Amino acid sequence: MFSIDVYKERRDKLKKAVGHGLILFLGNEEVGMNYRDNTYHFRQDSSFLYFFGLDKPGLAALINIDEDIEIIIGNEPTIDDIVWMGTQPSLTEIAAQTGINKVAESNSLGILIKKxxxxxQAVHYLPPYRSDAVIKLSDILEIPNTKVKEGASVILIKAVIAQRAYKSALEVTEIDKAVNISNEMHLAAIRYSKENVTEKYVAGIVEGLALSAGGTIAYPVIYTVNGQTLHNHPTNDTLKKGQLILCDCGAETAMHYAGDLTRTFPVDQKFTSLQKEVYEIVLKAEQAAANSLRPGIRFLDIHKLACEHLVDGLKQLGLMKGDVKDAVSEGAHTLFFQCGLGHMMGLDVHDMEDLGEQFVGYSEGMVKSKEFGLKSLRLGRELEAGFVLTVEPGLYFIPELMDMWQAQGKLKDFINYDKLAAFRNFGGARVEENFLITESGYQLLGEPLIKAVSDIEGLNRL
Amino acid sequence: MFSIDVYKERRDKLKKAVGHGLILFLGNEEVGMNYRDNTYHFRQDSSFLYFFGLDKPGLAALINIDEDIEIIIGNEPTIDDIVWMGTQPSLTEIAAQTGINKVAESNSLGILIKKxxxxxQAVHYLPPYRSDAVIKLSDILEIPNTKVKEGASVILIKAVIAQRAYKSALEVTEIDKAVNISNEMHLAAIRYSKENVTEKYVAGIVEGLALSAGGTIAYPVIYTVNGQTLHNHPTNDTLKKGQLILCDCGAETAMHYAGDLTRTFPVDQKFTSLQKEVYEIVLKAEQAAANSLRPGIRFLDIHKLACEHLVDGLKQLGLMKGDVKDAVSEGAHTLFFQCGLGHMMGLDVHDMEDLGEQFVGYSEGMVKSKEFGLKSLRLGRELEAGFVLTVEPGLYFIPELMDMWQAQGKLKDFINYDKLAAFRNFGGARVEENFLITESGYQLLGEPLIKAVSDIEGLNRL
Known part of the structure; x- marks a missing residue:
C-alpha cells in the first residue's frame, strides 16, 4: 500500500467530484476454478485498490458524502479462518490501514443501502464485470440481475476516470518496475525460443518469472507462431525452423500495476529477409508514433500516423498501392492492421476498461468510431501529461480475412490481391512499448529493451 | 480428448441412472480478473469435461432422456472471433467432436427448457459454484438467484459421482502423468530453496514448471515457512536459516487431471534435530496409512490409524500423554492435526467437491461428522477399487489454537501444555502422496518422489 494520506486524498477528491449521495465500492471476491474453494489467484478490483488500497477478498466500502462518513464492510475472522489461513487482522485493523475508523458486517450492507x-439519497456504484458483484448488487438494491449494469453511475464513472487517468510519481515508479520485470520476461522468451520446444514450454517460463518477481502476469501471456491472431494463447505445438514468434506479455507488480510489451522474433537466431522487412516496417511505425507523443495531440492522430507508416511500408513490399493518406482514410490498412495503436495503462493493463472505453479513451463530443479497425482503438482523445499508454502497431496476415476481402474485391485500388498468397503463412508482427506523457513530450517506461533486428539476432539462445 | 466412444458410453450410463427427464450441463465461462476481457486462464467444468470432453467456454449441453436427444448449445463464431482468436470450428464441428449431431444457439436454451x-419433464442440473452459472440458471429456470442452488438434482449428483468416483485405466494414466509433473515441481522447490530468496521466487519457478509441461497448476501453490497454516500462499518474505518449508503443489495435465503432493524440508541443506523428529513422525504416519489402503476398509478408519501414529510420536516427543486410542477418540490430536487424512482426486484435486462432500466421501447412512478435525475429513467411506486418493497426515503448531486450548485447559489429560512453548515458531510438517486403490490393495501414482530425511538432505541445492 501507499501511505494512508494517498488514499484519503483520493477519496476527498472523489467526494468533491461526485457531490452528493452514497458511493458504494464492491471489492472483488475469490472465484472458484472447478469448485468453490479451489480459487484462481485473488485479484482485487482496481478502483477499490485505487481508493482504499486493501488487497483482500470479501470487502466493500461505503462513502456517505452528505454525512461525511466512510465505512469498510466485511466479516470478522473466525478461529477456522486462522487455522486455514493464518493470523488475520480484525475488520477494524483492516479499515485503519486505509485511514477509516468505521466498520460494518457484510450482512448489514443491504440495510445501510436501504436506509x-x-x-x-442516490447510490452511486461502478459497472460490475464479475457475476458475483451482479448478484450482490441485485440483492442489496432489490433489482433484477439484468438491471444492475444499467444502474451504474455515470457521474461516479467520470469522477473515477478523472483521477485514475493521471498517474502520480508514485504510480509511475510502480509501472516502471512492472515494465522492468516485463523486460526480463521478454529476454527469457527470446533466449528460450528454439526449434522443437513447445510454445507452452517457453510461455510457462515467462509466466513463472512474473510470479517469481513477487506479482503475477498483467494479462494472459501471448506467445505464438500465429501472431496474426490478436489474442492467441500458447499451444503444445513445437516450434519449427523458419517460424516467427510474437510474444506479448507483461508483469503486474505486487501492488498491481501493469507492464505490457510485445516483441517479435524468429525461432531461429536470424530473421528471414521477408520477416526482417515486415518487422522493420512495424518498428518504423512504432518509432514514428512514439516520437509524436506529447500533450495536446490526439492519440487518434498518432494512430493514423502509424497507419500511414504501415501503408508506406506495405507499398514498398508490393502489397498495397495508391495514395497513402487516402488508403488510411478509406481503412484499407485494416486488412493488415485490424486494431488500435494503443491504450491507457495503469492498475489495469487496459486501464479502466471496465468503466467503458468511450469514457476512458475519448473526450466529450468525440465519439468512438464503429468502423472495423477504429472500433478497436481504445484511446483516441487528446493526450495530457500524466497519461501512461502503450504504442503497439503491427501487421497481421489473417488468411480468413484476406480471403473475405479478396472475394468481395474490397478496396482493390489499394490492395494488390495477387501478392497476398506469399503471406498466407507469415503470421504477424508487433512491437509494443510503454510511455508516460510528460509536460514536454514523453518518457519511455522501464529500461530500453532490445528491439532492433541486429540486437535480437545478437542475443544468444539457450 | 479421449475417443468419442468414451464420452458416449459415459452419457449412456448416466441416462440409464437418471432414468427420466432433461439433464442440463452448463460448461464454464471465462471470468474477468480486473475487467471482463482480461480473463483468468479458462477452466472448464469437470463434469462437463467428463461427459463431453469439450474444453471451450460458452457451451452447454442438454440431454433429453425421454426422447433420447443430445444437444450442444453455444454460439457460431463470427469474423471478429476469427480476427481476435484465430480459426474457430463451427458449433456443429464442436458437437461432432463428442459424437453429438444436434446443436442450438445459446439464446434458445431458455425456450428449450421452458418447453x-x-x-x-423434470430438469436435472448440478449445483453451480460459479456466479455466472447462478445467473444463467436463474434466468432460464425463472427462479431467484437464491433458489438456484437448492434446485440442484440429487439424483443427478449421485449418478455423476457413481461414475466419476471410479477411474478408468485411461484416467489413471493421465493422473500418473500429473503426479510425475508434480514430482518435477517438488524437486525444483527443494533445489531452489535457500537463504535470502523469497517464497514467491521459488513458488513462481514451481508454477512455471506446471505451465511449461502443457497444463497448469491443479490448485494454488502452497510454499511457506508457516506450514501450520493449512492454506497459505507464498509471500515476498525471504527464507531464513533454520526455517522449515512446507510445499504443497501439484500439476494439472492438459486434459485437466490433477496431481497433489506435499513435501516438507529445511531452508538449509540439513534438518535440525527437532525438525527431523517431527518430520519423521509424520512420515511414519503416512507410510502406515498408505500400507493399510485396500478395498473394503473405511478411509475413516485409516484416518484414525494415522492419528494414532501421530499421537504415539507426539508422546515420544513429550507433547502428549495418556492412552493413544483414548486421545484420538477424544480428539486430542486435533490440536496438532486439525484436518483430514486425504480426499478423492481426479479431474478435480478435491474430486467432485462441488457436488457435496457428504455424497462424494461418505456412503448412505454414514454421516460426515461435525466435530472439529473430523468435519474436515473429506473422505470417510469404504474404499473400492478404482478410487484415486491422497494420503496426507501432518503436524501443525498453530499458536492461536494452542493458546485457546491452553486457556480452556482443554483435554489436559492428553496434552502437556507446559511443553508447547518450544513449538510456537516451529511451523508445520506434512507428507502427501497419491494412490490408486486396486483389487488387491493400492498402487502409488507417479514415480516415487524422495521423502526420507537422508534423501532430502542428499539433494543438492542450486
Whole structure:
C-alpha cells in the first residue's frame, strides 16, 4: 500500500467530484476454478485498490458524502479462518490501514443501502464485470440481475476516470518496475525460443518469472507462431525452423500495476529477409508514433500516423498501392492492421476498461468510431501529461480475412490481391512499448529493451 | 480428448441412472480478473469435461432422456472471433467432436427448457459454484438467484459421482502423468530453496514448471515457512536459516487431471534435530496409512490409524500423554492435526467437491461428522477399487489454537501444555502422496518422489 494520506486524498477528491449521495465500492471476491474453494489467484478490483488500497477478498466500502462518513464492510475472522489461513487482522485493523475508523458486517450492507435509498439519497456504484458483484448488487438494491449494469453511475464513472487517468510519481515508479520485470520476461522468451520446444514450454517460463518477481502476469501471456491472431494463447505445438514468434506479455507488480510489451522474433537466431522487412516496417511505425507523443495531440492522430507508416511500408513490399493518406482514410490498412495503436495503462493493463472505453479513451463530443479497425482503438482523445499508454502497431496476415476481402474485391485500388498468397503463412508482427506523457513530450517506461533486428539476432539462445 | 466412444458410453450410463427427464450441463465461462476481457486462464467444468470432453467456454449441453436427444448449445463464431482468436470450428464441428449431431444457439436454451418444464419433464442440473452459472440458471429456470442452488438434482449428483468416483485405466494414466509433473515441481522447490530468496521466487519457478509441461497448476501453490497454516500462499518474505518449508503443489495435465503432493524440508541443506523428529513422525504416519489402503476398509478408519501414529510420536516427543486410542477418540490430536487424512482426486484435486462432500466421501447412512478435525475429513467411506486418493497426515503448531486450548485447559489429560512453548515458531510438517486403490490393495501414482530425511538432505541445492 501507499501511505494512508494517498488514499484519503483520493477519496476527498472523489467526494468533491461526485457531490452528493452514497458511493458504494464492491471489492472483488475469490472465484472458484472447478469448485468453490479451489480459487484462481485473488485479484482485487482496481478502483477499490485505487481508493482504499486493501488487497483482500470479501470487502466493500461505503462513502456517505452528505454525512461525511466512510465505512469498510466485511466479516470478522473466525478461529477456522486462522487455522486455514493464518493470523488475520480484525475488520477494524483492516479499515485503519486505509485511514477509516468505521466498520460494518457484510450482512448489514443491504440495510445501510436501504436506509439511504429510503431517505432519498442516490447510490452511486461502478459497472460490475464479475457475476458475483451482479448478484450482490441485485440483492442489496432489490433489482433484477439484468438491471444492475444499467444502474451504474455515470457521474461516479467520470469522477473515477478523472483521477485514475493521471498517474502520480508514485504510480509511475510502480509501472516502471512492472515494465522492468516485463523486460526480463521478454529476454527469457527470446533466449528460450528454439526449434522443437513447445510454445507452452517457453510461455510457462515467462509466466513463472512474473510470479517469481513477487506479482503475477498483467494479462494472459501471448506467445505464438500465429501472431496474426490478436489474442492467441500458447499451444503444445513445437516450434519449427523458419517460424516467427510474437510474444506479448507483461508483469503486474505486487501492488498491481501493469507492464505490457510485445516483441517479435524468429525461432531461429536470424530473421528471414521477408520477416526482417515486415518487422522493420512495424518498428518504423512504432518509432514514428512514439516520437509524436506529447500533450495536446490526439492519440487518434498518432494512430493514423502509424497507419500511414504501415501503408508506406506495405507499398514498398508490393502489397498495397495508391495514395497513402487516402488508403488510411478509406481503412484499407485494416486488412493488415485490424486494431488500435494503443491504450491507457495503469492498475489495469487496459486501464479502466471496465468503466467503458468511450469514457476512458475519448473526450466529450468525440465519439468512438464503429468502423472495423477504429472500433478497436481504445484511446483516441487528446493526450495530457500524466497519461501512461502503450504504442503497439503491427501487421497481421489473417488468411480468413484476406480471403473475405479478396472475394468481395474490397478496396482493390489499394490492395494488390495477387501478392497476398506469399503471406498466407507469415503470421504477424508487433512491437509494443510503454510511455508516460510528460509536460514536454514523453518518457519511455522501464529500461530500453532490445528491439532492433541486429540486437535480437545478437542475443544468444539457450 | 479421449475417443468419442468414451464420452458416449459415459452419457449412456448416466441416462440409464437418471432414468427420466432433461439433464442440463452448463460448461464454464471465462471470468474477468480486473475487467471482463482480461480473463483468468479458462477452466472448464469437470463434469462437463467428463461427459463431453469439450474444453471451450460458452457451451452447454442438454440431454433429453425421454426422447433420447443430445444437444450442444453455444454460439457460431463470427469474423471478429476469427480476427481476435484465430480459426474457430463451427458449433456443429464442436458437437461432432463428442459424437453429438444436434446443436442450438445459446439464446434458445431458455425456450428449450421452458418447453420441457411445461410438458412436465423434470430438469436435472448440478449445483453451480460459479456466479455466472447462478445467473444463467436463474434466468432460464425463472427462479431467484437464491433458489438456484437448492434446485440442484440429487439424483443427478449421485449418478455423476457413481461414475466419476471410479477411474478408468485411461484416467489413471493421465493422473500418473500429473503426479510425475508434480514430482518435477517438488524437486525444483527443494533445489531452489535457500537463504535470502523469497517464497514467491521459488513458488513462481514451481508454477512455471506446471505451465511449461502443457497444463497448469491443479490448485494454488502452497510454499511457506508457516506450514501450520493449512492454506497459505507464498509471500515476498525471504527464507531464513533454520526455517522449515512446507510445499504443497501439484500439476494439472492438459486434459485437466490433477496431481497433489506435499513435501516438507529445511531452508538449509540439513534438518535440525527437532525438525527431523517431527518430520519423521509424520512420515511414519503416512507410510502406515498408505500400507493399510485396500478395498473394503473405511478411509475413516485409516484416518484414525494415522492419528494414532501421530499421537504415539507426539508422546515420544513429550507433547502428549495418556492412552493413544483414548486421545484420538477424544480428539486430542486435533490440536496438532486439525484436518483430514486425504480426499478423492481426479479431474478435480478435491474430486467432485462441488457436488457435496457428504455424497462424494461418505456412503448412505454414514454421516460426515461435525466435530472439529473430523468435519474436515473429506473422505470417510469404504474404499473400492478404482478410487484415486491422497494420503496426507501432518503436524501443525498453530499458536492461536494452542493458546485457546491452553486457556480452556482443554483435554489436559492428553496434552502437556507446559511443553508447547518450544513449538510456537516451529511451523508445520506434512507428507502427501497419491494412490490408486486396486483389487488387491493400492498402487502409488507417479514415480516415487524422495521423502526420507537422508534423501532430502542428499539433494543438492542450486
Amino acid at each position: 439511504s435509498l429510503s431517505s432519498g | 420441457s418444464l411445461s410438458s412436465g
